[in-house]
Amino acid sequence: MPDHKSHRLFGIGLWVLLLIFLVLTYPQDLRMIGKAALVGFLFCYLGSILPDIDQKHSNIFKHVRFFIFVIVFAVSYSAVSSQYPKTTLAEMLYLLTICLLIALAAVLFFYAVIPAHRKGIHSMLAGFVYSLFAFGSSYALLSNLWLSIVIAIFGFMAYFSHLLLDRSIK
Numbered sequence: 001m002p003d004h005k006s007h008r009l010f011g012i013g014l015w016v017l018l019l020i021f022l023v024l025t026y027p028q029d030l031r032m033i034g035k036a037a038l039v040g041f042l043f044c045y046l047g048s049i050l051p052d053i054d055q056k057h058s059n060i061f062k063h064v065r066f067f068i069f070v071i072v073f074a075v076s077y078s079a080v081s082s083q084y085p086k087t088t089l090a091e092m093l094y095l096l097t098i099c100l101l102i103a104l105a106a107v108l109f110f111y112a113v114i115p116a117h118r119k120g121i122h123s124m125l126a127g128f129v130y131s132l133f134a135f136g137s138s139y140a141l142l143s144n145l146w147l148s149i150v151i152a153i154f155g156f157m158a159y160f161s162h163l164l165l166d167r168s169i170k
Contacts (some may be wrong), residue, residue, distance in 0.1 A: 010161040011048025015041050018154045032144070039141050040151050043134040050130060051166070054121040068110050073103035073140030122163060131156035 018040045022033045052058040077099040084095065135152035142148060 002125075006165055007043065007048045007052070007162050010165065011045045011158045014048070014154055014158050014161065015044040018044060018151070032147070036144075036147050036151065039138050040154060043138070043151055043155035044158045047130060047134070047155040049164050050159060050160045051122050051126070064115065065107055065110060069103045072106040073099050076102040084135050103166075106133055122166065124160070124163070127156050127159035127163065130159050 015037075019033075019037055022036050022040070026032050026036075049058075049060050053060050053064060055061060077095070080095060080099060084091075131152045134155035135148050137149035138151040139145065142151075
């Protein structure tokens, strides 16, 4: 079974192929190449490690758990604090406690919805859904339909490379 470094290297290798494609396709537009290279790196790298999100000991699982906590805490604090002005320390602590509990509930929900290892996440369908997400996000960031399709394809190939390396294509 390959380790996480093999998955990452395949994702980076696919990104290098994407860079070559971008340079050959847009030789005069360095700004577009730069933007597409950054977005492409995100989806190639993420696609190569994302299938392990259902493994509780994987790095991506630990990182996602942390980011969910931080993002949900920040959003809930922003939403609640704008509605209720804080005048005392006790009110501030109460508000922080509520936001911490909301963020903790989000992390627990994440634990509940992640399937068992190598079940739904390790599938071609999940890779297809990931490529749709990559397409939509790329289009929102780049406003270029053709590049968004190419980045989505490379994102799918990165996801598929993970399944291929694990020999768990479903």
